[in-house]
Amino acid sequence: MxxxxxxxxxxxxxxxxxxxxxxxxxxxxxxxxxxxxxxxxxxxxxxxxxxxxxxxxxxxxxxxxxxxxxxxxxxxxxxxxxxxxxxxxxxxxxxxxxxxxxxxxxxxxxxxxxxxxxxxxxxxxxxxxxxxxxxxxxxxxxxxxxxxxxxxxxxxxxxxxxxxxxxxxxxxxxxxxxxxxxxxxxxxxxxxxxxxxxxxxxxxxxxxxxxxxxxxxxxxGHAQALALAKQLRELGALAEAGRARLMEKRKEFVRLAAFALPALDAAAAESAAAGMDEGQLDAFCKGFAGKAPAFLQLGGKPEKPSDNGAFCI
Ligand SMILES: [Zn+2]
Structure with a gap:
């Protein structure tokens, strides 16, 4: 300009x-x-x-x-x-x-x-x-x-x-x-x-x-439009990969929270996870990990994420 x-x-x-x-x-x-x-x-x-x-x-x-x-x-x-x-x-x-x-x-x-x-x-x-x-x-x-x-x-x-x-x-x-x-x-x-x-x-x-x-x-201009379209497509693919990773981390958060804080309502944990970014989720998961059973810390997973609710009392 x-x-x-x-x-x-x-x-x-x-x-x-x-x-x-x-x-x-x-x-x-x-x-x-x-x-x-x-x-x-x-x-x-x-x-x-x-x-x-x-x-x-x-x-x-x-x-x-x-x-x-x-x-x-x-x-x-x-x-x-x-x-x-x-x-x-x-x-x-x-x-x-x-x-x-x-x-x-x-x-x-x-x-x-x-x-x-x-x-x-x-x-x-x-x-x-x-x-x-x-x-x-x-x-x-x-x-x-x-x-x-x-x-x-x-x-x-x-x-x-x-x-x-x-x-x-x-x-x-x-x-x-x-x-x-x-x-x-x-x-x-x-x-x-x-x-x-x-x-x-x-x-x-x-x-x-x-x-x-x-x-x-x-x-x-024509060349600019083509360059922009290409850039948007690349960014779209990156965003999709980032979104998938974030969803995984949110599931992980809810899963670990259920063990670390058994009295916590699953819905509340899910809603808290939804508001967090990747760094915050990582920090909480790390904090929760010390309290989780060994099979979770070793990366074992429950059969289905929806089963998480069953662990909450
Ligand atoms: Zn020169």
Whole structure:
């Protein structure tokens, strides 16, 4: 996730040209009075606080990728009606200002619209008042290159560390060839320190979790969807194995408890076991084991777990 700012809230009616662009995304024809238009800076080509940078060429690609993407507001994570959509983007260049990389300063500006309605009224006021200024944006890039040696650090990490100087030159990562732009979100708290810009499929899960934690919506590319499905299947199998082991330990707990605490009600033991995790069950079983008959301690089992009740008096 990268921080962006709503630079100015332009509470002026949408122009005819803007309205035509907005209406390409709306379900029905909207009038100038019905829409609230504002602009925001999504990112620029300066080295940011994570020591990452989008070269101007990356900004141009992002400009195309962000058109049509919706923004969501953090206090309404499901985004019910409280969304804004980017309908236009442009890379603005300042030839008179050079970045640390020696490129003229360039920033990706976006124009977004919201439908004026009761649900959005407070938000529009906040934007006008300059309160909702922070925006998190996420995207996937094909390469992250070391500025010193040019290595793609996601494929083959080099020895250079971002933020360090080598022969007087600062090291940072150049984020090249964006392949996807995700939805963006308004945040009350500045986004996490670690940038969520990733190379895509290789870290689909991690990237998604970051997007979800950011409170925004998520758009998946084909490769990302496949990677996520694979990851979920693997996690599902692991969870199933863990669940089976936990069930075994709970049975063990009830069995040992029946011997260690003969007066204890079996139902109470079962309910206590149900609330314990693996570590707690292990600790109790260990404690009970000293009081259990030898055949139980040696791992012998009663014929059926349901027979346990018969030992309780
Ligand atoms: Zn390097």
């Amino acid at each position: 990268k921080q962006a700012v709503i630079q100015k809230a332009a509470d002026t009616p949408a122009t005819g040209e803007q309205l035509a662009k907005i209406n390409r995304f709306s379900r029905r024809e909207l009038s100038a009075e019905e829409v609230y238009v504002f602009s925001l800076l999504l990112c620029d080509n300066e080295v940011d606080r994570d020591y990452e940078r989008f070269p101007a060429a990356s900004l141009e690609k992002l400009a195309a990728l962000f058109v049509g993407k919706t923004g969501i507001f953090d206090h309404n994570p499901r985004g019910e009606n409280q969304t804004a959509r980017i309908f236009e983007t442009a890379v603005e260049t300042d030839q008179g200002r050079l970045t640390a990389a020696g490129e003229p300063y360039a920033a990706l500006r976006a124009w977004a619209y919201m439908v004026r309605c009761d649900k959005n009224a407070d938000l529009i006021l906040e934007i006008d008042a300059g309160i909702k200024k922070e925006v998190s944006v996420g995207c996937a890039v094909e390469r992250a290159e070391c500025s010193i040696c040019g290595a793609d650090v996601r494929e083959r990490p080099c020895a250079h560390e971002v933020g360090q100087e080598y022969g007087g030159a600062l090291c940072w990562h150049e984020l090249r060839n964006p392949t996807d732009a995700y939805e963006w979100s308004f945040v009350a708290v500045p986004a996490q320190k670690r940038a969520g810009v990733t190379k895509g499929a290789h870290t689909a899960g991690e990237d998604l979790v970051k997007s979800l934690e950011g409170g925004g919506g998520v758009t998946l």
